[in-house]
Amino acid sequence: MADTTDRWQPSPQLRALLYTDFDGNPADPDDVIADALDDDGYLERTPGLTEILQDENADPAGRLLACCALTSWADPLGYDTVIHAATHPDDVAWRGQSADRFFSQDDTFGLLADAVGSSADTVSERGTADRRVEAARALIALADRFQFDRHISSLLTRELVEACQDEIRSVVEGGITHLASGVHIPFDLGLQLALLTVAMKKFDEERANDAMLRLAAARPGERALRELADATGSSLWTM
Known part of the structure; x- marks a missing residue:
C-alpha cells in the first residue's frame, strides 16, 4: 500500500x-x-x-x-x-x-x-x-x-x-505525441504506452501495430522496447 x-x-x-x-x-x-x-x-x-x-x-x-x-x-x-x-x-x-x-x-x-x-x-x-x-x-x-x-x-x-477501448486509443495517441515532443517526462511513460499498445492488439490489431512502430520511433526507453519484443516475439524492437 x-x-x-x-x-x-x-x-x-x-x-x-x-x-x-x-x-x-x-x-x-x-x-x-x-x-x-x-x-x-x-x-x-x-x-x-x-x-x-x-x-x-x-x-x-x-x-x-x-x-x-x-x-x-x-x-x-x-x-x-x-x-x-x-x-x-x-x-x-x-x-x-x-x-x-x-x-x-x-x-x-x-x-x-x-x-x-x-x-x-x-x-x-x-x-x-x-x-x-x-x-x-x-x-x-x-x-x-x-x-x-x-x-x-x-x-x-x-x-x-x-x-475501455476508446480511452486506450486516445491515451496511446496522446502519449506518443507527448513522448515524441522531447519534453522531459519524470516517469516511464514509454513503458505505460507499451503496455497499453499491447492491450490494444486485443481489439484493434492494425492500429496497435502502427502505434507500436510510432512508439518505438519516439525512443520510449529500454523497458518499453522489451515489452514490445515480448509481446510480438521479435527481438528487432531492442536492436
Whole structure:
C-alpha cells in the first residue's frame, strides 16, 4: 500500500481497521484487505473506513488507504472516489502520500489502479460492475500524463480492455505525441504506452501495430522496447 516515510503512523482508528487482523493481531494492510473478503469480513470494517475516507480533515495517507481498501472490496463509495480523483487529479488531497522506488514520483494513481483491478471477484456480489468499469476508464484516461508504471496492467484485463477501448486509443495517441515532443517526462511513460499498445492488439490489431512502430520511433526507453519484443516475439524492437 502507501509507501510512506518511517515517521508516518496510522491513526488509532485506522490501525484497528487495516493494521489489525480479524484475530486481533498486528497485520499488514494488504493482508487485512485480502482476508476481509473471507466470510464477508469487509462488512465489519467498511463503516469505519467510510468515515475516514469522507473526513476531509483526516490524514491524507489514511484516506488513501481507506479508499484502496473500499475499492478493493468493490464498494460504490470507493469507486466513486476513484472516479472523482481521476477526473480532478490536481485536487486530490492524498497526492504525494506514496512514491515509487525508481523515480520517486507520486504513485497514488497506480495504487488506485491495483485496487480497481483486484476488485473483479467481488463486483457481481455487490452489484457494482458498472462503477468498476467507470473507475477503470477514468484512470486509463490519465495514463499519458500521470505515473502508473506497471500498475496500469491491473486495468488491462480482457473485460476492462473491451470496455475501455476508446480511452486506450486516445491515451496511446496522446502519449506518443507527448513522448515524441522531447519534453522531459519524470516517469516511464514509454513503458505505460507499451503496455497499453499491447492491450490494444486485443481489439484493434492494425492500429496497435502502427502505434507500436510510432512508439518505438519516439525512443520510449529500454523497458518499453522489451515489452514490445515480448509481446510480438521479435527481438528487432531492442536492436
